[in-house]
Amino acid sequence: MLTAHTEVDRIDHLGEIALIKKIGAWLGPVNPPAPAGIGDDCAVLEPPVGAKQIITTDTVSYGQHFDDSVSAEDAGAKLIKRNLSDIAAMGGTPGPAVLALLCGPDVSIKWMAGFFNGVRLECQRHNVQLVGGDVSSLPEGNFSAVLTLTGSAVAPKLRHGAQLGDYIYVTGTLGGSILKKHYAFAPRLAEGQWLATHSGCHAMMDLTDGLAKDLQSILHVDFSASLNLAAIPISNAARACAQKSGRAVLDHAFCDGEDYELLFTLDADENLKTFEADWAKHFPDVELSCIGHIQPAAPIGRLIDAETNTALPWTHGFEHLRSS
Amino acid sequence: MLTAHTEVDRIDHLGEIALIKKIGAWLGPVNPPAPAGIGDDCAVLEPPVGAKQIITTDTVSYGQHFDDSVSAEDAGAKLIKRNLSDIAAMGGTPGPAVLALLCGPDVSIKWMAGFFNGVRLECQRHNVQLVGGDVSSLPEGNFSAVLTLTGSAVAPKLRHGAQLGDYIYVTGTLGGSILKKHYAFAPRLAEGQWLATHSGCHAMMDLTDGLAKDLQSILHVDFSASLNLAAIPISNAARACAQKSGRAVLDHAFCDGEDYELLFTLDADENLKTFEADWAKHFPDVELSCIGHIQPAAPIGRLIDAETNTALPWTHGFEHLRSS
Numbered sequence: 001m002l003t004a005h006t007e008v009d010r011i012d013h014l015g016e017i018a019l020i021k022k023i024g025a026w027l028g029p030v031n032p033p034a035p036a037g038i039g040d041d042c043a044v045l046e047p048p049v050g051a052k053q054i055i056t057t058d059t060v061s062y063g064q065h066f067d068d069s070v071s072a073e074d075a076g077a078k079l080i081k082r083n084l085s086d087i088a089a090m091g092g093t094p095g096p097a098v099l100a101l102l103c104g105p106d107v108s109i110k111w112m113a114g115f116f117n118g119v120r121l122e123c124q125r126h127n128v129q130l131v132g133g134d135v136s137s138l139p140e141g142n143f144s145a146v147l148t149l150t151g152s153a154v155a156p157k158l159r160h161g162a163q164l165g166d167y168i169y170v171t172g173t174l175g176g177s178i179l180k181k182h183y184a185f186a187p188r189l190a191e192g193q194w195l196a197t198h199s200g201c202h203a204m205m206d207l208t209d210g211l212a213k214d215l216q217s218i219l220h221v222d223f224s225a226s227l228n229l230a231a232i233p234i235s236n237a238a239r240a241c242a243q244k245s246g247r248a249v250l251d252h253a254f255c256d257g258e259d260y261e262l263l264f265t266l267d268a269d270e271n272l273k274t275f276e277a278d279w280a281k282h283f284p285d286v287e288l289s290c291i292g293h294i295q296p297a298a299p300i301g302r303l304i305d306a307e308t309n310t311a312l313p314w315t316h317g318f319e320h321l322r323s324s
Numbered sequence: 325m326l327t328a329h330t331e332v333d334r335i336d337h338l339g340e341i342a343l344i345k346k347i348g349a350w351l352g353p354v355n356p357p358a359p360a361g362i363g364d365d366c367a368v369l370e371p372p373v374g375a376k377q378i379i380t381t382d383t384v385s386y387g388q389h390f391d392d393s394v395s396a397e398d399a400g401a402k403l404i405k406r407n408l409s410d411i412a413a414m415g416g417t418p419g420p421a422v423l424a425l426l427c428g429p430d431v432s433i434k435w436m437a438g439f440f441n442g443v444r445l446e447c448q449r450h451n452v453q454l455v456g457g458d459v460s461s462l463p464e465g466n467f468s469a470v471l472t473l474t475g476s477a478v479a480p481k482l483r484h485g486a487q488l489g490d491y492i493y494v495t496g497t498l499g500g501s502i503l504k505k506h507y508a509f510a511p512r513l514a515e516g517q518w519l520a521t522h523s524g525c526h527a528m529m530d531l532t533d534g535l536a537k538d539l540q541s542i543l544h545v546d547f548s549a550s551l552n553l554a555a556i557p558i559s560n561a562a563r564a565c566a567q568k569s570g571r572a573v574l575d576h577a578f579c580d581g582e583d584y585e586l587l588f589t590l591d592a593d594e595n596l597k598t599f600e601a602d603w604a605k606h607f608p609d610v611e612l613s614c615i616g617h618i619q620p621a622a623p624i625g626r627l628i629d630a631e632t633n634t635a636l637p638w639t640h641g642f643e644h645l646r647s648s
Contacts, residue, residue, distance in 0.1 A: 015646035040483050041413035041529055042378035042475065047371030054366035057422040057472060059460045089365035098381040100470040102426070105645055136383045137644045138468070146424040146458075148381060148472035151366065159364050205365055320461045321429055322339035 004108035012105035026116035030123040043131035048152030056086035061144040076118025083149035084187035089206035091196020092153035098132040102144040157204035165268035172261040175238025175253035182258040200267040207259040210317025226306045227292035257318030328432035336429035350440035354447040367455035372476030380410035386467040398507045400442025407473035408511035413530035415520020416477035422456040426468040481528035489592030490618045496585040499562025499576035506582040524591040531583040534641025550630045551616035581642030
């Protein structure tokens with residue numbers, strides 16, 4: 001549990017100075033000494049050589065991005081992986097990071113140790129060094145952590161590069177991530193890096209707010225997407241969710257957030273068979289689905305059912321701070 | 325007020341997508357287009373040329389770093405200035421930044437516009453571009469913003485460079501910042517940059533948690549600080565606070581947080597008269613005080629009254645998450 005049940009397990013029993021020392025110990029090899037690491041007013045970075053530098057920031061908050069059904073380790077790992085997924089979406093390689101911790105006085109020290117164990121393991125897996133941070137207080141019962149992750153990419157793949165006629169691809173399967181995948185996913189770093197070397201890949205992003213919303217981010221206003229619904233890769237979790245919710249399985253695949261899969265477009269002149277065979281050779285365990293193509297804007301809508309030529313009913317994904 | 329009093333002024337009436345659009349408009353020239361700015365999974369940075377790259381992260385939370393007595397504009401400016409003060413402490417020049425926003429659904433849109441107005445003005449003043457960000461939800465009544473600021477410094481001044489015999493200096497006056505200075509301060513960027521060009525300046529940091537606590541960060545375990553209490557630059561605000569609190573004026577000067585002044589050490593062989601005259605020429609409006617020097621560790625304590633050779637009673641400053 002996030003909150004402490006004994007006085008001595010409360011973070012405020014420790015105080016900021018002792019907590020920062022503990023965090024250093026919990027992070028172990030992921031926490032280099034200052035000035036390349038925690039301990040000075042700023043950390044000194046070594047920018048990438050022969051590549052562009054990229055940067056992203058992402059948050060996990062208790063009650064929003066995880067709850068008591070998620071272990072402290074998995075919550076910590078999720079913070080790192082959410083950011084890694086953004087690096088993957090640019091075709092990048094992760095670099096140093098800084099972490100801001102915002103927590104209530106009643107957060108459990110034991111829980112925090114687990115959280116940082118998850119952070120450390122995920123950082124070690126991907127060679128991320130935590131070079132700086134900040135600790136501050138929130139009201140009781142609250143916990144948020146914000147990671148800012150830098151990285152490098154020889155040729156970063158942007159969202160805004162899709163061209164008319166491009167094929168639209170997604171990795172993995174979609175929907176129902178709330179059941180487990182929202183924290184138990186592997187950021188598609190190797191896949192993103194491989195795609196970044198393909199000149200035929202015109203645009204790329206990671207799916208965090210659902211295909212329905214995210215696909216619109218790579219669609220120029222002059223474009224619409226013609227989608228083959230039979231090709232949408234539906235996860236087992238989406239089917240399980242649909243049974244409970246009574247909503248259509250495709251509704252879950254289009255609108256559930258936190259898939260952390262890659263969405264990209266491929267030049268119309270590419271040989272799909274060759275491309276897909278090449279993919280399968282490199283990533284035999286990762287599904288790849290061509291779900292449609294980009295066509296001129298249509299008055300009926302931005303996402304079009306290719307079979308019936310009607311607008312799809314799913315146009316919204318997950319949106320923070322939305323009451324209606 | 326932070327929280328909305330009408331339905332239409334609530335952030336969740338707007339939703340994340342519309343809010344991000346509004347933030348872009350509020351930021352105006354401080355918000356460049358993607359990929360150098362907000363709008364892609366990562367932002368692409370141009371690392372500094374001919375200087376080291378530095379990075380820091382700092383937070384402002386409602387109820388912790390500001391309350392309803394601080395205007396939205398001042399709260400926004402404070403977020404930027406807290407980070408600028410860290411860059412100043414390294415003798416650096418600020419560069420691009422990313423911002424993570426964590427807010428309750430009931431935060432006022434009008435208040436948020438004011439907050440971002442403060443952010444924009446302070447960024448413009450110091451040539452900071454906001455190149456990326458993240459928006460997520462917190463429970464009602466909560467608001468936090470985390471900025472990660474990069475910068476450059478030809479020769480970053482570190483905390484850990486102080487030498488035996490060094491003189492100890494502070495800029496400005498200390499204590500009582502809670503009355504106003506905690507948000508109405510000017511980060512000592514020009515001063516820090518000037519000091520960074522002085523080889524005689526061995527160590528530097530900014531005072532955020534009070535002199536008593538922060539001075540210990542630049543004291544090697546083999547050192548103590550011999551302090552001339554008559555030389556401590558006491559602010560009028562510290563005197564005002566002491567009248568109300570009944571605590572000693574020096575207690576406020578040593579232990580109150582958020583001075584945002586520079587603390588640095590100067591080689592024992594420096595000519596102080598020349599140095600101080602040079603300072604006065606460059607920064608005629610900024611007080612500079614030599615408050616003591618670094619001597620070998622003493623068994624009686626780390627901070628010593630030079631006159632009586634006794635340990636000072638003030639050893640702690642502001643500490644987050646400390647119950648006792």
